[in-house]
Amino acid sequence: MADKSPVLETRNLEAFYGAVMALRGVSIEVPEGKIVTILGANGAGKTTLLKTISGVLDPEKGQILLNGEEIQGMEPDAIVRRGIAQVPEGREVFPFLNVEENLRMGAYTRSDNEVESDLEMVYSYFPMLKERINQVAGFLSGGQQQMLAIGRGLMARPKILLLDEPSLGLSPLLVQEIFTIIKRLNTEQGVTMMLVEQNANVALKAAHYGYVMEIGRIVMAGECNVLLASEDIQEFYLGVRGESQRAQKRWKRKKTWR
Amino acid sequence: MEVAQLLLGGIASGCIYGLIALGFVLIYKATESVNFAQGDMMMLGAFITLQLVNTDYWGLPFWLAIPLAIAIMAAIGYALEALIIRKLFGQPQFAVVILTIAIGFVLRFIAGFIWGHEPQSLETPFIGVNLRFSGLVIGMDEVFVIGVTLLLTLLLYLFFAKTKLGMAMQAASQNQLAAYYMGVPVKRINGLVWAIAGGTATVAGVMFAARGAIDPSMGLLGIKAFAAAVIGGFGSLPGALLGGLIIGIIEPFAARYGAPGYSQIAPYALMLLVLIVRPNGIFSQVQSKKV
Structure with missing residues (x-):
């Protein structure tokens, strides 16, 4: 992550949906030529994050930097012109x-x-x-x-392509097909992407780096292979069952980030 | 021969209704609210032309005054959107509709204040000039109205289908959010749509003035054009023109062959009939949103 300055960076982004605080200080980085995925359940604030980046929503606090230049609060068409x-x-x-x-x-x-x-x-x-x-x-x-x-x-x-749930409502086979193309576009055309997904399995396999979002916060971040291997991700996002003595769990695992 | 004569007059006034209906539909498609001031914009366009052309006022040459009047009304249309309507961006459509009704009243009174409430007629180069074909009398004004409508329709078609800006207007009317994501400056586009509506309203106003006298309350004609837009399917440009033609043609025939008063009722009776038989209009372009 550290070898190149990021194409897109958000710093302590806070945004409201009416009275609801949808983003509670989100800081992420998307380096050039990489796919970065944001995982999270419904209502985690993923789409709000994308809308805030593309200027449809204005952030209350924080900065959005595109190649080091602040773009928060600009009109959406100006932001597209700059390459998002x-x-x-x-x-x-x-x-x-x-x-x-x-x-x-x-x-x-x-x-x-x-x-x-x-x-x-x-x-x-x-x-x-x-x-x-x-x-x-x-x-x-x-x-x-x-x-x-x-x-x-x-x-x-674009300098960066934001993808909001490309797997939504598609059959597993089509999801595979679309993600194969997304991956190819990244390697062959060098398109930098930010991929928001609920389908953690397919997203973590396609992306290089991942963030996990819950109720407006980033709770976990790491290389995708690290995340794939992490017990928390396996339990809560990939649905992998841990082994236990009686083939049945006796207690519910607690998330380590709370 | 009598039928042909009635038909010709009907087509000519139908073109005028159609052009006003076009303005309704343009604004409805772009902003999803109805501009009830459309008829009054037509009235204002006609009076501005009168101001420029008539020898009592500024006495400019007719063919110079028309483009000038169109440009002025386009600017007024843009300004109305940018300064007033845009303030309600994101508010319920209902608020915008009421606002446009109010704008209509204001325009009517402003015109009455400047030009008076007495009917006046525009000095056109073709007053009283007629062509005769074996008993059929074609007024030069009718030729002018039909020709200009055809030309304007062609221009608008080319603009929407072939130019980048026209395509962006279509896109913004179909999916405003997605248009934002494509980098289309949606608010400015809406202003331009109002400008186009102002321009077409002026053309309709000049046509109307070429066929009779104008006074500040002629904007009420807009209600008939509204019926035309509904008949055509609110949201289809060819439909608006067709609806205008239908109403324009039905009126003189109802007046000639029906009892007194039928010609006033006929357009609205037809609108009710269309709403019952084809609720989305003749050219419906309505698609229920899939989840």
Whole structure:
């Protein structure tokens, strides 16, 4: 983690949802060229964290640094222009635009002439999208929409791509397929990613570094293989049962962070 | 021959309703609230043109005054959104609707204050110029109205389908949050949509003025255009034009062949019928949100 300065960093981020304190001092780092995953249950504040980073919510306190520059409190479109693209939770494609128009919307902030070659790049990773180039996005299946949403995020050619639960509502097979592509995009295209997930198993296998979030706090952090091996993660996030003398546990394990 | 004559007049006034309905639909699609001041924006556009053109006022050449009036109304539309409507960003749609009704009243009184409440007519190059085809009398004003509507429709179509900004407007109307994530400045886009609505309202106002006298309460015509937008399916641009044409055509026929008063009722009766038979309008573009 220490060899490169991070692309994205948050320092003591605090944010409210109405009266509810959704982020209680979150500090994370995403180094260049890596996938960092944020794990946590429903209501842990993962999506709030992403929304705060992309400017849809304003933080109450703390800083968000993109390549060392503070970006908190800026308008969302200014933040996209600086290089943060988000693949939102639940896909959120433009239902009445076709596949290609959706992808071109992803490149809205760009004015260079490499949009066409990036379009081909996206199609090479998602050949399914090329087959349906003129189809309206609202009639694609959930998995296809997710691929479209990821492709659309890539079209911004971001410094960092924020992925909000790409596995949501997809079959295990499709989840495998999408995560394989995410991993390939990272190694082949060098896309830095921040991956928010509930599916800890698949996320920890795809990412390099992981944070565990609970009720607005980071409670654990480490390399993914370390996290995968940790007893707490196994018990509470991967559902692995510890062995005991009578093949049945007599007490509930307590989380070590509380 | 009589039918053709009625049809022609109906199409010409239908174009005007259609263009006002277009303004309703544009703003509804972008901001999900109805701008009930649309008819009054049309009235204001017509009076601004009158101010520029008529020899009693500034007496500018007609073809110079039109683009100028459109530009002025576009600026007024943008300013209304940026200074007033945007303050309610995130509030219930109901609040915005009431606000636009209030804006309509204010515009009406401002126009009455400046230009008076007496009907006035716009000096156009084609007053009283008629073309005759074997008994069919075509007024130059009708040719102007239909031609301009076709041209404007084509321009708007090209703008929305081919330009990046037009595409961004479509995207923002379909999924505002996702448009934010793509880096679309949604608030500024909404302002531009109001500007376009102001521009089309001006064109509709000039067309209306070319066919008769205008007074500050002509904005009430907007209610008829609202019915047109509902008939077309609130949210579809071609639907709005079609709805306008239907209402425009039905009116003269009801007046000619129906009992007195039928022509006033016909547009709304048709709206009720469409709402019963096809609640989403003729060109429905409504998709229930999947979970």
